Amino acid sequence: MNDNVEKEFNVGGNIETALSGQYELKAGNIIREAWQLTRKNFWSFSPTIVVLIILQIAIFMVALKMQLGDPSVLFSLLDGSADSSKIESIVQSVMIANFSYEIISAPLYAGVCLMAMSHATGFKTRTNHIFKGLHFTVPVMLVTLMGLVLQGLAGAILPFLSLYFSMAFSNSVFLVCEKRMTPMRSLLLSLRAINKKLLPVVAVYALILVMFFVAALFYGIGFILVLPFFFHVKGIIYRDMFGIKMKIINSGGNGTPPSNNNKQSQVFDA
Template identity: 45%
Template structure:
């Protein structure tokens, strides 16, 4: 029995060129609808990964607050009026939050890749959260730059930081999927997002409402909001920049030539997508 393999590259969705020219379709209703569908379909396989990501960020945040304030409870006491809220506390909270965002960057990239997998029809597993570790350095750099720019923007006008976060939201996936450098990824994300700014703002407004509901339900709704966020990012990225997928077709040929069988490794029900 001999085996022959044929590799074919497929491209799903838009491209960097069309994204930068604004020649891509971004319907907020369709994006939200598809993201909800993907979240429902992959809920139980995606939830453990997003909860691990959330737990890692909260853990780092609490550790930093402990190191900077002595105990996180000091901050909570200040928020309820039992202790004075000082500028040192505010600075400590900013530093703790900044540190947690930067340190979980590889895991954030992994969750983003999982959402992208769902957007092109592939399944994911909780362990795929670690796929972002391959891009740890460039993703950490881009998250650090983005977080810094958000901080500067918030000093100018608080809502401006939300715009900056949205404008650079595609940069981690551009690093992982297109292999762009951090600065190039930030630039491309910024330019592409601004071509469809109203549509992007509408989509992220819906995501923001879900997170507000999460706070109102003491965090319970996060079990849906977190997977939904990354599925939204995956669908948006596919429509903006497209995704390159390599398809391997294996053909098994009988020595007597009696039978042939062809298998395609790109079946949506198989776990075959790699960034």
């Protein structure tokens, strides 16, 4: 006999309020909460970030090797021995490899986003939850591909437009995974919702850009803090904009409240 009792509820906003802008979104509150979540989940979340980076680098190097044959030719750019035609070929190869790794690693990136979203609702995660994004491999890769193409086209017109679309589409992966939306609809809804709260979102992402720059100055060591912070910001903004549907399973049955251990295992189930 199954004594599990399921209870569903919504945390944060919803689609209607996201598109109307009838809710509060303050940059200061987002930054403070993201920092608190980063500190609270640092030791459990940071290994996942490291795994993501390693896998992304591996995918990039494989894609680059397929383009160049021998990635060591990149050093010819540094010593100035490459002629103009060779430089152009190398740059194109790097851009294609970069594009390829973003598409291929998109499901893993989605898994990290879902983990940050779980933190924003008070639940714990484990490193292997990075693979939850694989449940949505095709739509996540499609929405990433569409977003990158639109960003590239916009950037060809005006460089800063690429940054704008990158920010405007920042909720699309969440919408595909958590709301089960189609890639095109998720891009459109993310764009419309971000435009309703453009100023606070721009302020937060401007700070993140500065943090990325500072982290790079310290040989990339600072990314161990900046990247978890970045993902938590994304999770908080999504929660406050669109809301997150949660399901609590009381395994005790008969109204018996779940134990702390049960609660810790109740993470968003992609």
